Each structure stands twice: as C-alpha cells, then as structure tokens.
Amino acid sequence: MNDKVSLGVQPSGVPGLDALLGGGLSEFSFNVIAGAPGTGKTTLAHQIMFGLASPQKKALFFTVLGEPPLKMLRYQQQFAFFDIDKVDSCIRYVNLAENLRAGDFSGVLERITREVETFAPGLVFVDSFRSVIQTAKSGNEGVSDMQHFVQELGTRMTSWQATTFLIGEYAPAEVEANPVMTVADGLFSLSQQVEQNSAVRKICIIKMRGHAHLSGSHTFRITGDGLRIYPRLLPPLAARDRALPVDQNTRRVSTGVSQLDVLLDGGLPLGHAVLVVGPSGSGKTILGAAFLAEGARLGEKGVLACFEKGSAIVRNARLAQLLERDAVSVVQGRALDLPVEELLDELVQEVVRTGATRVVIDSLSELGLYLAPEGRQDFRESVFRILATLANLGVTVLVTIGLEDRFTDMRFSQADTSFLVDAIVAMRYVEIEGRLSKVISVVKVRGSAHSTDLRHYVITDRGIEIDERPMPFEGLLSGHPRASTTSD
Numbered sequence: 001m002n003d004k005v006s007l008g009v010q011p012s013g014v015p016g017l018d019a020l021l022g023g024g025l026s027e028f029s030f031n032v033i034a035g036a037p038g039t040g041k042t043t044l045a046h047q048i049m050f051g052l053a054s055p056q057k058k059a060l061f062f063t064v065l066g067e068p069p070l071k072m073l074r075y076q077q078q079f080a081f082f083d084i085d086k087v088d089s090c091i092r093y094v095n096l097a098e099n100l101r102a103g104d105f106s107g108v109l110e111r112i113t114r115e116v117e118t119f120a121p122g123l124v125f126v127d128s129f130r131s132v133i134q135t136a137k138s139g140n141e142g143v144s145d146m147q148h149f150v151q152e153l154g155t156r157m158t159s160w161q162a163t164t165f166l167i168g169e170y171a172p173a174e175v176e177a178n179p180v181m182t183v184a185d186g187l188f189s190l191s192q193q194v195e196q197n198s199a200v201r202k203i204c205i206i207k208m209r210g211h212a213h214l215s216g217s218h219t220f221r222i223t224g225d226g227l228r229i230y231p232r233l234l235p236p237l238a239a240r241d242r243a244l245p246v247d248q249n250t251r252r253v254s255t256g257v258s259q260l261d262v263l264l265d266g267g268l269p270l271g272h273a274v275l276v277v278g279p280s281g282s283g284k285t286i287l288g289a290a291f292l293a294e295g296a297r298l299g300e301k302g303v304l305a306c307f308e309k310g311s312a313i314v315r316n317a318r319l320a321q322l323l324e325r326d327a328v329s330v331v332q333g334r335a336l337d338l339p340v341e342e343l344l345d346e347l348v349q350e351v352v353r354t355g356a357t358r359v360v361i362d363s364l365s366e367l368g369l370y371l372a373p374e375g376r377q378d379f380r381e382s383v384f385r386i387l388a389t390l391a392n393l394g395v396t397v398l399v400t401i402g403l404e405d406r407f408t409d410m411r412f413s414q415a416d417t418s419f420l421v422d423a424i425v426a427m428r429y430v431e432i433e434g435r436l437s438k439v440i441s442v443v444k445v446r447g448s449a450h451s452t453d454l455r456h457y458v459i460t461d462r463g464i465e466i467d468e469r470p471m472p473f474e475g476l477l478s479g480h481p482r483a484s485t486t487s488d
Contacts, residue, residue, distance in 0.1 A: 007026050008026070008028075011052075012025050012051065013047060014047050014226070014229060016231050019229075022214070026186065027163055028161050028163055029186055030183065030186075031163070033166070034167075035169070044190070045127060046081070047079070049091060049123060050082060050083055050091070053086055053123060058090045058091070059090065059124070060094060060125070061092070061094070062094050062124070062126045063093060063095050064096050064097060068095070073093070096108055109149060116157075122161070122163065123162060123165075126164075127167040128167055129166035154183050166184070185208070189204045189206050191217075201221065203220050204217045216232060230342050230344070252264075253267050254294050255290065257463070257466060259457075259465075259467070263455065264445060265448055269422070269447065271391065273396075273420075274397070274398050275400075276400045278400075282428065282438060285362050285400065286316070287400075288360040290463050291358060295357065301328070301357065302329075302360065303356045304329070305331045305343070306330065331346045331347055347389070348393065351390075352393075358397075360398045361386070364383065380417050383420055384420050387421065422445065423444060423445040423446065424442070425440065426440070438456065438459070439455065440466060454470060
C-alpha cells in the first residue's frame with residue numbers, strides 16, 4: 001500500500017497564526033496551549049473556537065477549577081470575535097468541577113465521553129487542564145494514572161474526529177518535562193517578556209506534528225479584535241529576485257526637487273530605497289514631503305511612516321494638503337515597545353490598501369527609540385527587514401535619519417545601516433565667511449551614474465532650492481563642518 005495519508009488543515013481564524021503553523025491547524029490533532037497566567041491562553045482558545053465553530057463543526061468547552069463559565073463569558077464577550085448566537089447552538093460550555101473534586105480521573109473521562117457522544121463536537125477545549133493534573137495522586141501511581149488519562153483522552157478524541165486543545169499554566173521548564181507534552185501533536189507556548197519597562201507578548205510553536213512549522217518566538221498583541229500575531233518572516237526570495245522588465249530597470253522616479261534629480265542622473269531608479277541623512281534642521285522631512293507631493297502630482301499614492309512628528313506633519317503645509325486630499329496616508333507608531341513586525345504589518349497593509357508606489361519613513365532615528373528592546377539591540381536587522389519587505393512590494397522608498405554633522409568621518413548612518421539602502425543623499429552644514437550654509441550631495445546610487453558635486457541649497461516657503469552650479473573649491477577651503485548637537 002503506497003498511498004500517503006494527507007493531513008487535513010483548517011484555518012485557525014487568528015491573524016498570523018496559520019503562517020506559524022505551516023498552513024493551519026491539523027484536523028483531529030491533540031494540542032496544548034501553555035503559558036503563565038495573563039499571557040492570553042484562554043483568549044487564544046476562544047478566538048480559535050469562535051472562528052471555527054459552526055453547525056457542521058460544533059465545539060465543547062470544558063471548564064475545570066479556573067474561572068466559572070459565566071465570569072469567563074462576561075470577559076470574552078468584549079472581543080469582536082465573540083458571537084452570542086453561536087453559544088448553546090454550536091458552542092456549549094460544561095463545568096467539570098464537581099467531577100474533578102472526586103479526585104478520580106476515570107469519572108472525569110467518562111463525563112467528557114458522555115458530553116462528546118451527546119453533542120458530537122468537532123472541537124474540544126479543556127481549560128485549565130493543569131487543574132486536572134494537580135488532582136492526581138502523589139507518587140508513581142499518580143503519574144501513571146495521569147499518563148493513562150491523557151493517552152486515553154487523546155485516543156478517544158481522535159476516534160471521535162475532534163480537534164482537541166488542553167489549556168494550562170505551565171512554565172517553560174514544566175513544558176519540556178511534563179509527560180503530557182509527549183502525547184500532544186501540537187504545543188503552543190505563550191509568554192510575556194518585560195524588559196526596560198516594556199512588556200512584549202510572544203508565542204512559540206514548540207512542535208506541530210506533520211507540519212513544517214515556523215520556529216522561534218513571534219510577537220503578538222491582544223486588541224479588541226483578539227490576538228494578532230506578527231510572524232518573523234522575510235518576503236519570498238523568488239518574488240524579490242525576479243528580473244524587472246528593461247523599461248523598469250531604467251525608469252526614474254522624480255524626487256520632487258529638480259536639481260536633486262539632476263544630481264541623481266535623472267531621479268531615483270524605480271524600486272530603490274534612498275537614505276537621506278543630515279543633522280537637525282537640514283530639511284530631511286521637507287525633502288520627504290516633496291517626494292510624496294511629486295507622486296501625488298503624477299497620480300501616485302504615498303504612505304508616510306512617522307513616530308513622534310504628528311505636530312510636524314500639521315506644520316508642514318505640503319504634507320497637510322496631501323493628507324486632506326487623501327493622496328498620502330499615515331502609519332504612525334505611538335507605542336514605546338513597538339515590535340518591528342507590527343510596524344511592517346501596518347506598512348504592508350497600507351501600501352496594499354492604497355496601491356501606494358512611494359513610501360517615506362521619517363525617521364530611523366526615532367524608530368530606534370520606539371522599537372521594543374530586542375529591536376533596538378539589533379537595529380540593522382530591523383532596518384533590513386523593513387527595506388526588504390518594501391522592496392518586495394516594488395515601492396520606491398525614502399528613509400531619513402538624523403546624525404551629528406561629522407561627515408568628515410565618512411559616516412552616513414547609525415549602526416552601520418547605510419549598506420542596506422540603494423542610494424544615499426547627504427545634507428550637511430558648512431561655515432563659509434562667517435555664515436552657516438547648507439550643502440547637499442549624492443554619496444551613492446547602486447547600478448547608476450550620479451553626480452559627485454557639492455551643491456549649496458536653501459529652504460524657502462516653496463521647499464528646497466538647490467543651486468545649479470557646484471560650490472567653488474575656494475569656498476569649501478574657507479569653510480569647515482559645523483557639528484550639530486541634536487539629532488532629527
């Protein structure tokens with residue numbers, strides 16, 4: 001007999017979870033949802049249950065010695081996924097507390113068996129399963145009884161063609177050592193990590209039989225819609241490395257500043273990411289606004305990702321007009337423990353929703369302050385994942401970063417991230433004959449010729465205006481860089 005058995009897969013109903021599971025939940029699998037109190041175990045179980053339950057696939061939710069069903073229902077009703085019409089019709093709650101007080105596993109198993117045979121569910125949940133374990137007798141006899149109970153429960157649920165979830169409060173060390181885990185087909189571990197006053201929730205799929213699941217810890221948030229998981233993924237290599245048509249390889253995107261386009265040999269190559277670096281007040285945000293405004297003039301949508309610059313957006317008349325006309329949408333991070341996956345998810349959703357072809361991130365300096373501690377520890381990885389994902393979408397990206405004006409050191413970014421971008425435009429100050437002047441230059445453009453001129457520029461009410469002629473050599477000799485003590 002050479003026919004392979006194929007596992008049926010069902011969507012979990014939890015955004016991002018199916019990517020971790022390798023496609024979805026295995027039908028008729030025996031799963032454990034483990035974690036410390038307050039990590040979201042019961043909410044995850046309910047979100048899965050309400051997402052999958054139907055008249056054709058009913059669900060039984062057994063409660064033990066934890067929250068009473070009425071109390072649990074009161075809180076779960078606050079989430080958007082809760083559907084009161086499903087309760088009693090295709091979702092039933094059963095309290096096992098009385099059966100468990102007898103301390104006999106066989107009585108609990110028989111009660112579960114009766115309820116399952118009567119209701120014929122396709123989904124079964126036991127919360128909290130640890131309460132069942134804690135009633136076991138001490139010593140080897142108790143361990144043996146408990147193992148027999150778990151194995152028998154798993155066998156019966158599989159024969160009844162039910163997908164089962166055991167929910168319990170387990171620490172990581174207990175998860176690894178507990179004999180229950182050897183019986184489980186899938187093991188979900190939830191945790192909440194606190195570091196430097198930031199609390200970040202994580203989920204890890206420790207095992208999932210028959211699936212090439214995604215390993216590692218992944219961030220999730222609990223909102224009014226329930227859990228939303230942000231998988232740590234890069235875009236598919238095949239999509240990113242696909243050769244562009246010849247006309248797209250040579251097509252240029254205007255920055256909105258004509259003389260900067262001249263320096264860039266006609267503008268930015270389509271799909272490139274340009275880093276605009278400069279000290280505070282050098283005009284980086286103004287250049288980003290010009291880039292988005294030029295797109296709007298050509299009928300292109302834009303997305304602006306910013307962090308603490310809400311007031312700056314209002315003060316920038318050009319950006320305010322673009323927002324009023326709905327030519328540009330804003331992704332604005334406000335949480336001080338922002339996971340890079342969450343920012344990426346919002347950016348991708350906004351680009352897809354609007355069909356945007358231009359993205360401005362203002363700025364990486366502020367992003368570094370808003371990231372969760374682990375993101376700050378590896379800033380380069382965070383920037384790489386953002387730019388790689390946007391490159392896969394085919395958008396042209398302008399990223400700003402604030403630095404002290406020390407370009408004589410030939411340093412153009414924080415944490416050596418400049419190699420991640422396709423082009424660099426440097427804005428700086430020089431002192432010439434007792435006056436502070438602004439100078440702009442193109443440092444690099446991958447795969448393209450570009451000017452190496454230093455050009456003087458000014459910021460007016462019309463935006464950035466760059467001189468058509470390079471700065472004279474004698475003017476540069478008489479000046480020297482001025483260091484700015486603040487970063488933008």
